[in-house]
Amino acid sequence: MPHADHTPLYQKRVPIYTRSVKGKFRNFKNAVLVLAFTVFFLLPWLPWTRHSAANQAVMFDLTTRRFFIFDVVTYPQDIFWLAILLFIAAAFLFFVTGLIGRAWCGYFCFQTLWMDLFILIEHWIQGERPARLRLRRQPWNAERIVKIGSSHALMILISFWTGFTFVAYFTYAPQFLQDFFSGHAAGVSYYTVFLLMGTTYLCGGIAREQICIYMCPYARFQSVMYEKDTLAVNYDARRGEGTAGRMAPTAGLRSREERQAAGHGDCIDCGFCVQVCPTGIDIRRGLQYQCTSCGLCIDACNNIMDSVAYPRGLIRYDSEANLRSTDPVKPHLKWKHPIVIGPAVAIMIMVGGLVWLVEHRTVIEVQVQQVRQPLFVVLSDGRVRNRYMVHIVNKTEREEVFSIKVRGVPEHAIDLGHLPEIRVHAGRDLSFTAKVDLEHELAEHTHELTFVITAQSDPDDRVEREVHFDREHESH
Amino acid sequence: MSQDKAKSVNTTGHVWDDNLQELTNPLPMWWIWTFYITIVFSIIYWVMYPAWPIGHSYTKGVGNTITYTAKTVDGKDVQKTTHWNMRSKLMAEMNEHEAVQKQWFDKVAAMPFEEVSKNADLMSFVNSAGGSLFKDNCAPCHQAGGVGKIGFSPNLVDDVWIYGGTYDKIQETITLGRNGMMPTFRGVLPDAKIQQVGNYVLSLSGEPHNAEAAKAGDAIFHGEGGCHVCHGADAKGNPALGSANLTDKNWLWANVPGQATAEGKLGEVTKVITEGVSRGKMPTWGGRLKPEQIKVLTLYVHDSLGGGK
Numbered sequence: 001m002p003h004a005d006h007t008p009l010y011q012k013r014v015p016i017y018t019r020s021v022k023g024k025f026r027n028f029k030n031a032v033l034v035l036a037f038t039v040f041f042l043l044p045w046l047p048w049t050r051h052s053a054a055n056q057a058v059m060f061d062l063t064t065r066r067f068f069i070f071d072v073v074t075y076p077q078d079i080f081w082l083a084i085l086l087f088i089a090a091a092f093l094f095f096v097t098g099l100i101g102r103a104w105c106g107y108f109c110f111q112t113l114w115m116d117l118f119i120l121i122e123h124w125i126q127g128e129r130p131a132r133l134r135l136r137r138q139p140w141n142a143e144r145i146v147k148i149g150s151s152h153a154l155m156i157l158i159s160f161w162t163g164f165t166f167v168a169y170f171t172y173a174p175q176f177l178q179d180f181f182s183g184h185a186a187g188v189s190y191y192t193v194f195l196l197m198g199t200t201y202l203c204g205g206i207a208r209e210q211i212c213i214y215m216c217p218y219a220r221f222q223s224v225m226y227e228k229d230t231l232a233v234n235y236d237a238r239r240g241e242g243t244a245g246r247m248a249p250t251a252g253l254r255s256r257e258e259r260q261a262a263g264h265g266d267c268i269d270c271g272f273c274v275q276v277c278p279t280g281i282d283i284r285r286g287l288q289y290q291c292t293s294c295g296l297c298i299d300a301c302n303n304i305m306d307s308v309a310y311p312r313g314l315i316r317y318d319s320e321a322n323l324r325s326t327d328p329v330k331p332h333l334k335w336k337h338p339i340v341i342g343p344a345v346a347i348m349i350m351v352g353g354l355v356w357l358v359e360h361r362t363v364i365e366v367q368v369q370q371v372r373q374p375l376f377v378v379l380s381d382g383r384v385r386n387r388y389m390v391h392i393v394n395k396t397e398r399e400e401v402f403s404i405k406v407r408g409v410p411e412h413a414i415d416l417g418h419l420p421e422i423r424v425h426a427g428r429d430l431s432f433t434a435k436v437d438l439e440h441e442l443a444e445h446t447h448e449l450t451f452v453i454t455a456q457s458d459p460d461d462r463v464e465r466e467v468h469f470d471r472e473h474e475s476h
Numbered sequence: 477m478s479q480d481k482a483k484s485v486n487t488t489g490h491v492w493d494d495n496l497q498e499l500t501n502p503l504p505m506w507w508i509w510t511f512y513i514t515i516v517f518s519i520i521y522w523v524m525y526p527a528w529p530i531g532h533s534y535t536k537g538v539g540n541t542i543t544y545t546a547k548t549v550d551g552k553d554v555q556k557t558t559h560w561n562m563r564s565k566l567m568a569e570m571n572e573h574e575a576v577q578k579q580w581f582d583k584v585a586a587m588p589f590e591e592v593s594k595n596a597d598l599m600s601f602v603n604s605a606g607g608s609l610f611k612d613n614c615a616p617c618h619q620a621g622g623v624g625k626i627g628f629s630p631n632l633v634d635d636v637w638i639y640g641g642t643y644d645k646i647q648e649t650i651t652l653g654r655n656g657m658m659p660t661f662r663g664v665l666p667d668a669k670i671q672q673v674g675n676y677v678l679s680l681s682g683e684p685h686n687a688e689a690a691k692a693g694d695a696i697f698h699g700e701g702g703c704h705v706c707h708g709a710d711a712k713g714n715p716a717l718g719s720a721n722l723t724d725k726n727w728l729w730a731n732v733p734g735q736a737t738a739e740g741k742l743g744e745v746t747k748v749i750t751e752g753v754s755r756g757k758m759p760t761w762g763g764r765l766k767p768e769q770i771k772v773l774t775l776y777v778h779d780s781l782g783g784g785k
Contacts, residue, residue, distance in 0.1 A: 011502035214504055373621025377633045377782070380724035385634070385782070417779045418593035430596055431603065433780050 015136070016209060018119055019129040019275040023299025032107050033116055041161070044168035051397040052426035054172035062170060066427055072358060073427075075395060077365075084354045091343040091350065093218070097225040098339035100317070101232035105219060106294035111211050114162070114204030115278065118155050125151040129275060155205040156197070163196030209279040213290050223289055228321040229334040233293050235284045235315050236323060240267035246284075249308065256310060266310050273297035273315060283315055364400070365393035368451045368465040371433070375470040384443035384471045391431040392453065394424040401456045404434060408449040409469075413438055436469065443471045525560055536560075544568040551763070577605065584775070585768040589643035593779055606776025609769055613761065622781045626731045628755070632781045636726040640715040647774040649758060650765075656718045656756025658729075661701070661749050669696050673703065674746040680711050680723045684738040718756070729753050 048057035048070065059068045067074040074081060096103050105112060126132045126147045138144045167189050168176055179185040180193070203211050212219055226232065240246060242265030249268045253259050256266070267284065274282045276297055279290045283297045301315040318331040335341065371387040379385055394400050402422040406414045415435040416422070424430045438446055446469045453463045488498040522528065525537040540560035544567040545553050558564045580601045584592055592598050610622065617629040624631035630638060638656065639649050661670060669692075676693025678685040697703045697711070704711070706719040713721035720728060727733060730744040761770060 008502050009500075010505045010508055012505050210504060210506070214507070371621070374623040374633060377623075377631065378725060379635045380721070380726050382725050387633075417599070418590065419596050419599065420594055421596075423596060431600055432596060433603070435782075 013210070014280060016278065016280040017129045017132045017136075018278055018296075019272065019300075020123055021272075021276045021296050021299045021303070023296075023302060025295030025299045029107055029116065029294065029296075033113055036108070036113055037117075041165050044165060044173040053397070054175070056172055058169060059172065060170050064427055072361075073395065073397070075393070077393075078361070081354060081357060084350050084357075088347055088350045088354070091346045093222070094225060095340060095343035095347060097222045098227060098230060098337055098343070099333055099335060100293075101226060101230050102219070102222050102291070102293040105212065105222070105292035109292075111203060111216070112278075112292065112294065114200060115208050117158065118204045118208075119278070121154050121158075122151050125154070152205065156201050159200035159205070160193070160197045162200045163193040166196055167192050209290070212279060212292055219289070219292075225339055226287075226320075227334075227337050227339060229319045229337065231317045231319055231331060231333060232287055233283060233291060233295060233298060233315065234287065234318045234320070234323055235267075235273075236313070236318070237265075237284070237286075238323070239265055240284065240314050241265040254308075266305070266314050268304065268308060270304055272300040272304055276300045287320070361395075363395045364453075364455060364461075364463060365391075365395065365429075366451075366453050366463045366465060367391040368434075368467050370467055370470075376472070378472070379437065382440045383437050384440065385435055385437045386469050388434045388436065388451070388467060389431055390434050390451070390453075391429060392422065392424050393429040394426060397426050398457065399423065399425050403454050403456065405452045405454075406436060406449050407452055407464075409436065409438060409442070409446055438469070438471075443469070446471075542568050545571050580605070581766075581768040581772065584772055589771075589775065589778075592775055599775070599779065602772055602775045603780055606772045606780065609765070609773050610776055613765065614773070617758075622777070624728075626727055626734065627729055630728055631726075632777055634726060634782055636721070636724060638713070638715065638718050638720060638728070641778070643774055643778055645715070646777055647770060650770050650773055650777075651760065651762040651767075653760035653762075654718060654756065654758040656753065656758075658706075658719075658748070658753035658756075660752035662751065665696070665701055665749075667750075669693075669701070670746050670749050671742070673697055673701055673749055674742050677711075677722050677745050677749075678732070678741060681725055683732060683741055685742070729756075 043058050044056065046057035047055050048068070049055055050068065053059065053061060053064070053066065053068060056068065057070055061068065065076050093104055122132065126135055135144055135147060164180070171189070176185060176189070180189065207215075242260070242263050244263035245265070246267035246269045247253055247259070247262075247264040248270075249259075253262060253264060259266070273284070274280070274297075276299070277283070278294060278296070279292060281288050281290045283291065295317075298315050298317070302312045305312050305314055316331060319334065322328050322331060335344075367390070369389045369391075371389060375386070377385045390404065392402060400423070402424065404414065404416060404422060405411065413436050415437065416432065417435075419432060422430065422432070434451075436449065448466055449469050451465045451467060453465070455461065486500045488500050490498050522535070523538060524540055526534055527537065528535045536559035541557050542560055542564040543555060543557045544564055546556050546567060548554055556564075556567075580598070584598060584602070587595075587598075592602070610618075611620070614622070618624050618632055619629070622632035624633075630636070635641070637645070639645055639654055665673070672689045672693035673696050674693065675685045675689035676691075676697055679687070679690040679693075697707075698709065706717055707713055707722055708719070711722040713719045730741075730748045732741045732744050735741045735744055765773070
């Protein structure tokens with residue numbers, strides 16, 4: 001087989017030991033990290049007064065098929081809310097990516113957050129990048145075993161708590177804590193906790209950048225949303241390379257004037273931008289699909305520029321169009337693109353729709369359906385009977401008793417069998433048959449009637465359902 | 477892509493159509509390990525589940541037996557244990573669902589009819605479980621929704637009950653079946669008299685008829701015809717015998733509502749008198765359905781369709 005060159009089919013993984021960095025992007029990432037972890041890890045423990053379920057503010061109760069989100073209780077029939085929410089999330093991803101590139105990846109993605117935390121642990125226990133590299137070259141002596149072992153033990157512990165917290169959203173957390181450690185929790189909860197512990201540790205502690213580079217589908221399709229005007233982390237090659245390329249600040253090439261005279265750019269080739277990169281790329285080679293747009297190389301470069309007293313922004317958020325332009329301007333957001341405006345409009349419509357739906361949710365759902373087999377039946381005394389299936393869902397948190405009345409026909413025409421009352425438990429539903437019998441004469445003139453359903457606790461709030469009434473045609 | 481950039485990417489060297497090339501970016505090493513893991517997985521799968529055909533048989537898999545309860549043709553429960561297969565898995569799952577349903581059936585079985593009918597939760601169960609039992613077993617004759625068919629099976633939605641519409645009577649009807657019949661009057665009464673009786677029967681429920689003939693028919697009905705022996709002197713039938721009430725607007729054997737003309741209606745009635753009824757047979761369900769299933773069906777027929785009065 002003719003090979004142009006003998007590229008190996010498989011590539012060994014190049015280990016990445018990132019250097020820590022200070023700066024505004026690092027600070028922003030830290031803030032997001034603290035906020036996201038605080039919400040995720042503490043939310044299941046937030047109490048909330050409820051009447052028909054455990055006192056937990058956010059609980060996805062699969063057994064009673066109700067999701068409690070503060071004062072909103074959602075039911076399976078509200079699945080459209082979830083569909084709209086997912087749609088908003090997708091449109092928001094498109095919108096942000098069209099505007100400022102893969103901001104999701106660099107600052108908010110779960111993979112980035114857990115990876116950041118686990119790298120932080122390594123930094124705490126094993127030290128800065130050179131120390132970690134040294135440790136790696138050491139034989140497996142006591143120091144290496146203790147340091148590597150304890151950092152991975154800590155990662156596994158955090159992974160366990162991650163899995164535990166996730167499951168705690170689906171059950172009453174304090175009870176779950178007790179049950180879990182006394183061995184009384186459901187088998188599926190152990191399975192889920194340990195599965196998520198394994199995947200969290202595998203993705204955040206071991207696979208790390210391999211997830212972003214080889215596995216993540218979002219990374220791939222975000223790449224095609226870039227426009228020429230999209231802001232992205234870029235290296236200003238014109239300024240950095242000059243005409244004679246980048247150069248270390250050796251003797252005679254220290255001040256900017258000397259370098260410019262010799263044709264060298266501002267990049268002093270310190271390599272810090274590469275050392276801080278969590279995916280191990282060199283941003284100076286241009287925009288690459290591995291770049292998660294985390295901005296740490298900007299922080300690293302700005303620190304170096306400050307120390308050699310060159311202007312900041314050799315690596316910065318800028319657009320491809322502006323970098324190529326002969327007349328570059330200050331980088332700014334350009335939003336006049338279909339990829340930005342389209343999703344923005346869609347988001348506004350969908351958010352409006354979702355808010356409207358949630359605001360107008362009903363606590364009592366009533367369906368009255370005429371039984372169609374048969375549509376009507378003639379009784380022995382000539383009266384005409386129509387039957388209706390009434391289905392009531394009580395979405396309140398209290399047991400309710402309902403009264404079922406008819407309008408448009410005599411009040412006594414309705415027959416609910418032997419049911420003494422229509423009592424529906426909190427969060428449950430009930431269906432029953434209602435029969436309506438009309439005298440032959442009356443039946444001839446009745447085409448419609450109205451069911452009036454009221455909850456005893458709130459007699460003013462009436463639910464009305466208009467239904468057909470059928471009979472044999474006179475022409476027969 | 478510019479020429480320069482194209483050169484910096486590794487390719488297989490194959491070129492089609494001048495510039496179409498195949499890239500050879502190396503795969504990460506761990507990728508191939510996931511491939512090996514799938515091979516190991518498939519071997520474990522072969523061992524554990526039915527996999528390889530061998531002649532007319534196949535490898536059955538180990539450590540994955542399924543035990544379920546099945547019914548023999550004579551209605552006995554037998555335990556069966558087989559190797560893993562989808563059909564047995566379905567049977568085992570059906571067993572599980574039956575166990576879940578059983579607690580509801582047991583509740584209904586332990587309570588008197590009237591108590592169940594006052595309990596909205598149990599009636600909700602009766603509506604769904606009874607509904608599917610009805611569709612499976614009763615609908616072939618009584619039609620979807622229990623509407624029945626004139627000349628074949630009674631309508632269960634109206635308020636007419638030939639054998640009585642109480643819970644106990646409906647339960648009795650389902651459990652033991654019924655054998656309704658009416659003798660033929662061919663040769664017993666001459667045709668002219670059958671016509672007169674027919675007119676009388678139509679007059680009872682206010683259908684168009686010849687008043688004179690009906691009057692003569694009245695005498696035959698209560699006299700030489702002997703109709704009143706079964707249908708009663710008031711012609712209102714007798715639930716103990718299953719004889720029909722001839723005074724109401726309900727018809728089971730003679731399709732009077734289906735005929736537009738007076739002659740047609742009379743023809744329907746005289747046909748029944750002439751030929752009698754030999755098809756009024758309801759099979760017995762006592763051996764085929766469990767008592768608790770019959771109880772749920774009884775409640776369904778009585779409350780959801782149209783029992784009582």
